[in-house]
Amino acid sequence: MSNYFNTLSLSQKLEQLSKCRFMQQAEFEDGVNALIGKKITIVGCGAQGLNQGLNMRDSGLDISYALRQAAIDQKRQSFKNASENGFTVGTYEDLIPNSDLVLNLTPDKQHAAVVKAIMPHMKKGATLSYSHGFNIVEEGQKIREDITVIMVAPKCPGSEVREEYKRGFGVPTLIAVHPENDPENKGWEQAKAYAVATGGHKAGVLESSFVAEVKSDLMGEQTILCGVLQTASILLFDKMIAQGADSEYASNLIQYGWERTTEALKHGGITNMMDRLDNASKIKAHQLSEELKVILKPLFEKHMDDIMSGHFSQTMMEDWANDDVNLLKWRAETENTAFEKSTASTEKIEDQEYFDHGVAMVAFIKSGVELAFETMVASGIVEESAYYESLHELPLIANTVARKKLFEMNRIISDTAEYGCYLFDHACKPLVSSFVDGLDGAVIGSAFAKAEYKTDNLELIAVNKAIRNHPIEKVGAVLRDSMIAMKTI
Numbered sequence: 001m002s003n004y005f006n007t008l009s010l011s012q013k014l015e016q017l018s019k020c021r022f023m024q025q026a027e028f029e030d031g032v033n034a035l036i037g038k039k040i041t042i043v044g045c046g047a048q049g050l051n052q053g054l055n056m057r058d059s060g061l062d063i064s065y066a067l068r069q070a071a072i073d074q075k076r077q078s079f080k081n082a083s084e085n086g087f088t089v090g091t092y093e094d095l096i097p098n099s100d101l102v103l104n105l106t107p108d109k110q111h112a113a114v115v116k117a118i119m120p121h122m123k124k125g126a127t128l129s130y131s132h133g134f135n136i137v138e139e140g141q142k143i144r145e146d147i148t149v150i151m152v153a154p155k156c157p158g159s160e161v162r163e164e165y166k167r168g169f170g171v172p173t174l175i176a177v178h179p180e181n182d183p184e185n186k187g188w189e190q191a192k193a194y195a196v197a198t199g200g201h202k203a204g205v206l207e208s209s210f211v212a213e214v215k216s217d218l219m220g221e222q223t224i225l226c227g228v229l230q231t232a233s234i235l236l237f238d239k240m241i242a243q244g245a246d247s248e249y250a251s252n253l254i255q256y257g258w259e260r261t262t263e264a265l266k267h268g269g270i271t272n273m274m275d276r277l278d279n280a281s282k283i284k285a286h287q288l289s290e291e292l293k294v295i296l297k298p299l300f301e302k303h304m305d306d307i308m309s310g311h312f313s314q315t316m317m318e319d320w321a322n323d324d325v326n327l328l329k330w331r332a333e334t335e336n337t338a339f340e341k342s343t344a345s346t347e348k349i350e351d352q353e354y355f356d357h358g359v360a361m362v363a364f365i366k367s368g369v370e371l372a373f374e375t376m377v378a379s380g381i382v383e384e385s386a387y388y389e390s391l392h393e394l395p396l397i398a399n400t401v402a403r404k405k406l407f408e409m410n411r412i413i414s415d416t417a418e419y420g421c422y423l424f425d426h427a428c429k430p431l432v433s434s435f436v437d438g439l440d441g442a443v444i445g446s447a448f449a450k451a452e453y454k455t456d457n458l459e460l461i462a463v464n465k466a467i468r469n470h471p472i473e474k475v476g477a478v479l480r481d482s483m484i485a486m487k488t489i
């Protein structure tokens, strides 16, 4: 197998990268009907597998889980996930031959082996689905020509796919049909019905491509969604400790601060998040954000280049072949950081205090969201896709940090995302450490705004204009208007 994207001509690459059409509500009027009565088998019952299956069953679909024999024999967590939630569980031989739709929700590293194991059992004319394009695009997996191949990719960690559905909402989702595998022209109807079954149509669905999804997903997760949260959590916590802050307070501010500040982002974009700051803090956060964008632009561009060229995938697959030595080493190193080992105070901190005492955190969020969006769009990814993969997903990742710090984030996201997050973190820390060391202590852990601070009107007008005029604010406003029943957590 070889990298599918690299076999394409430049015009084909650009055509695939730019496939991204925001779908109208009317296109989902048929609901889940295309899958009603169909036997749907999910292979893998982990972060995506369990949560997508719960949503799909609640939406009226017939869901079972096919697990590898070892998972059943050893009653592994995936077996418990499926059986304790009342699903039928069986082996590939038991369940796949009668399945109309098979969802491959195993780790990307396992896809080649899993497809090899399940394809012989798939009946003629069945459909195989993915939630990430890595196996098809980066590995170049070939699928039997009678099989339809689709993708329904939630732009969200697995746990929040379920939480948003339970709130009566959903998560933005990219759907795609692999152009090499749509022999019966049924791929799009099935992908739309699957997206409705997970609740994705309530948040927004993009008619996309395997290529556009994988290149944007890898970029979002490595940089703003996980990488920036990891690096900034570790460095800002150390900064507060170095300036004598109470460890439990500092731990609380970081652990819960991302969720609180990005909640403002989710509902009203960067503009709303910045408007939650007083004038002095807003001007300061904007200045720090602009400085960070200059420092981090080369790193964001390197990640985008390495993802586009296939260099990132090659590097990660070498670690796969080496028993995940680096992934496991970096995971252990992360767990050993002062932030991860700290205990957050249980005292209630008022929502506004996370903004007032978190000016540096707001600056990291603003710079990372804008930079990720700019870099993706400059590489041919369409604005709507870049929005979902940066601004909209960040609060959902922040929810996982609020639960159990970086440990929970790295546990819930895919191994692919976790690996990329560590790569970014290792390169980012040396780039921003002197910036963080040089920060005015009041921008993290205490109130920045001082009574004597005089706001310059012209400066404030210029800052407000810069915030509001960023392209992500314009596309974001349109996409958020189309979201049905988005809830405040």
Ligand SMILES: NC(=O)C1=CN([C@@H]2O[C@H](COP(=O)(O)OP(=O)(O)OC[C@H]3O[C@@H](n4cnc5c(N)ncnc54)[C@H](OP(=O)(O)O)[C@@H]3O)[C@@H](O)[C@H]2O)C=CC1
Pocket: 043, 044, 045, 046, 047, 048, 049, 067, 068, 071, 076, 077, 078, 079, 104, 105, 106, 107, 108, 110, 113, 114, 131, 132, 153, 154, 155, 156, 157, 158, 159, 412, 413, 414, 415, 416
């Ligand atoms: N995590 C996330 O939030 C997101 C993930 N995705 C994509 O979803 C897919 C699934 O990822 P994710 O949910 O994180 O995966 P998880 O690691 O959470 O779960 C994977 C499941 O697959 C099973 N599994 C592992 N190895 C094998 C194997 N060799 N054969 C059969 N089953 C196996 C595991 O069960 P056991 O080990 O017990 O057998 C486990 O239940 C990936 O393509 C990922 O990129 C997309 C969006 C977000």
Ligand SMILES: CC(=O)[C@](C)(O)C(=O)O
Pocket: 154, 155, 156, 157, 158, 217, 221, 225, 412, 413, 414, 416, 417
């Ligand atoms: C949660 C998600 O969308 C990620 C970060 O892309 C992943 O876990 O792969």
Ligand SMILES: [Mg+2]
Pocket: 154, 155, 156, 217, 221
């Ligand atoms: Mg993703």
Ligand SMILES: [Mg+2]
Pocket: 132, 217, 218, 221, 414, 416, 417
């Ligand atoms: Mg991913």
